[in-house]
Amino acid sequence: MSFQPTQEQKMAAEGLRKLLDNDIEPAFLAHGSGPIPKEMMVGWLKQLAEHGLTNAPHPEQYGGLGLDWVTHLRLYEEVGYSAMDIALPILINCVAADLLIQSAPEHIKERYLSGLLSGDIIASVGISEPDVGSDVAAVKTRAVRDGDDWIINGEKTWISNGELSDFFVCTCKTGEGELTHILLDRKEHPYEVRGIPKMGLNGQSTAQIFLSDVRVPVENTIGGIGAGLKNTLVTFERARVHMGAWGYSIARRAMDEAIKYSQQRTQHGKQIAGHQLIAEKIATMATEIDAARLLGIRAAEMIDLGLRCDKECAMAKWYGTEIAVKATRDALQIHGGNGVTTDFIVERLVREAIIAPIPDGTTEIQKLLIARALTGVQAFR
Ligand SMILES: Cc1cc2nc3c(=O)[nH]c(=O)nc-3n(C[C@H](O)[C@H](O)[C@H](O)COP(=O)(O)OP(=O)(O)OC[C@H]3O[C@@H](n4cnc5c(N)ncnc54)[C@H](O)[C@@H]3O)c2cc1C
Numbered sequence: 001m002s003f004q005p006t007q008e009q010k011m012a013a014e015g016l017r018k019l020l021d022n023d024i025e026p027a028f029l030a031h032g033s034g035p036i037p038k039e040m041m042v043g044w045l046k047q048l049a050e051h052g053l054t055n056a057p058h059p060e061q062y063g064g065l066g067l068d069w070v071t072h073l074r075l076y077e078e079v080g081y082s083a084m085d086i087a088l089p090i091l092i093n094c095v096a097a098d099l100l101i102q103s104a105p106e107h108i109k110e111r112y113l114s115g116l117l118s119g120d121i122i123a124s125v126g127i128s129e130p131d132v133g134s135d136v137a138a139v140k141t142r143a144v145r146d147g148d149d150w151i152i153n154g155e156k157t158w159i160s161n162g163e164l165s166d167f168f169v170c171t172c173k174t175g176e177g178e179l180t181h182i183l184l185d186r187k188e189h190p191y192e193v194r195g196i197p198k199m200g201l202n203g204q205s206t207a208q209i210f211l212s213d214v215r216v217p218v219e220n221t222i223g224g225i226g227a228g229l230k231n232t233l234v235t236f237e238r239a240r241v242h243m244g245a246w247g248y249s250i251a252r253r254a255m256d257e258a259i260k261y262s263q264q265r266t267q268h269g270k271q272i273a274g275h276q277l278i279a280e281k282i283a284t285m286a287t288e289i290d291a292a293r294l295l296g297i298r299a300a301e302m303i304d305l306g307l308r309c310d311k312e313c314a315m316a317k318w319y320g321t322e323i324a325v326k327a328t329r330d331a332l333q334i335h336g337g338n339g340v341t342t343d344f345i346v347e348r349l350v351r352e353a354i355i356a357p358i359p360d361g362t363t364e365i366q367k368l369l370i371a372r373a374l375t376g377v378q379a380f381r
Contacts, residue, residue, distance in 0.1 A: 001301055002070070003294070009074050016051040016078045023047070025082040028203070033348075035195070036085060036203045038122070038164050044086050045093070045119030053079060054094045055117040062101060063114040069238075069300040073245055077293070080249025084352045085203030087249070089122060091242040092160045096123035096169060098238050099181070103223030103231055108183060112167060124165035126156040126209060127232060134365050135380075136171075137229060139179055141211060143172035145218070150174075150182055152214040158359070162193050162207025170211070171228050179228030183220040190214070200351030233310070239360040240313040241299045244320030246356050248292040251324045254331035254349045255285040261335050261344075272334070281330040288327065292320040311373035318366035321356035328353040 005013065024044055031040065049055055056072040058064025072094070079087040097116050100109055115121035132138045141154025152172055159168070167185050174180040184191060192210040223231045259282060262273035272278050295316040302309035328350040332339035339346050357363045372378045 001298055005074055009071050012052055012071065013074055013078055016048075016053075016075055019047060019051060020078060020082040024086070028083045028086065031203070033202055035163070035205065041086070041089060041164060041204075042120060042122070045089065045122070047119075048079065048086070048090065049117065049119035051075065053090050054097060054119070057094070058097055058101060058113075058117055062097075062109060063117040064097075068304045069241065070297055070304060073241060073296055073300045076242060077245050077249045077252070080246050081253045083203075084246060084250060085201055087246065088201065088204045089161050089164070091239065091246070092125060093119075093121075093123050094242065095235050095238050096125050099125070099169060099222065099231060099235050102234065103181070103227065104183070105219065105221075108220065108222065112183075115166075121167070122161050122165045124159050124161045124168040124207075124209075125235065126159045126162075126168060127171045128158045129155055130157055134362060136232060137177075137179070139171050139173050139228075141170065141172050143174050143180060143182055143216075145174075146215070148218050150216045150218060150221075152182065152184070152211045152216060154211050156209040156211070158196070159207050159209050160359070161205055162209055163195050163205035165205075168209065169222060170209075171232060174225055174228075178226045179232070180225050181222035181228045181231060182216055183222055184211075184214060184216055185220075189216045198355070200348065200355055236360060237299075237303065237310060237313040240317035240366075241296055241303065243356060243360050244292060244296040244299070244313075244316035244318075247320030247322070247324035247353065248289050248296065250349050250353050250356070251285060251289045251292070251320075251327035254324075254328040254346055254353075255282065255289060257344070257346050257349075258282060258285070258331035258334040261338075265336075278334055281334060285327045285330060288323040292316070292323050295319050311370050314361070314366040314369040314373075317360065318357075318363050318370070321353075322363055324353035324356055 052075050055064045056067040057069045060066040093116055127136050143150040143152045167183055169181050169183050172180050172182050191214055194208045196206045262278050265272045299309050299312040299316040302312055332346045332350050335344055335346050338344050368379050
């Protein structure tokens, strides 16, 4: 395992940092906290694709760069550092691309993959429902065969990219204990979408999706009938590595803001960075961010090596997202009263960090997965 980025990874991250610092982050901040219009989001995704996001870890035959997940993760961290509202759509697009590459029939790959990897197309992936959260096997949205079509009925919720996406990979129940992924094209198989206002990350979309007798050709089945649960678990591994990076990228930004502030602000006759209780907070942040990144890089390297890594991905997700909650809170505390105002970005980081321990399996679920891998005994129910 490489602790330090390679020369290529360093150069790629530096190039990306320049684009984010000089162009994308200022435009994102000027836009404000409201929903980012689709054209604006696609514009940013296309610029980022030129720097390896979303395309770095995917095969060249589909428009990817054929690099590794470790490189992708190092680049992903930079986007999260600047704007999680843009990094989250990239996470979903990347995971959807991986799912299509692994499991979709050729005609679906041909139709959607190059656009997805170039940033022109946005995807959604939906498991969660009003009554289905941590227990993913309990999906109720039903797909019933009618000749060469599926007829889909149900309701999905918390669907990232929902309002912006061009297609939606829906996890459907197709038989008793049988889950199947079906791709719905927004234009060809219309469904109703409603945005969900949240405490943060309202630039990107989180939505409810209502499916009422939606007719989709059976040839839009991804991964074969009944493969939905198995493929969801693989998807979760990729998503969880990104989720850990969501956490430590925000934490790193919060730490940098706190360091800057603590050097400038003086109280009791000296810079607050010189007060020991402030110094302790910064030292803890730095150490936890490094630990979280190392967990993430280890999991990504295991994905690259084709090793089983459900436990390692769960560790990366749990630890990265939880240290973000702590680090952003401490960064706000270091800002004192200024921290709660919208003049300083730490208040936004706190709101974005506290969301991270929930999607793609809550912290509690990650701990159950880790313990099950170690003991062989499941504690889910
Ligand atoms: C911003 C955001 C984006 C999301 N994006 C997507 C998306 O794109 N696609 C998608 O399908 N879903 C998405 N989700 C949904 C997300 O995956 C679920 O919210 C998550 O899995 C938890 O499910 P739940 O909210 O129903 O909570 P519940 O499952 O109801 O859990 C409630 C609480 O009970 C705990 N709990 C549940 N079961 C156990 C147990 N066995 N032991 C101990 N504690 C337990 C949980 O940890 C949690 O604290 C998103 C959610 C958010 C907030």
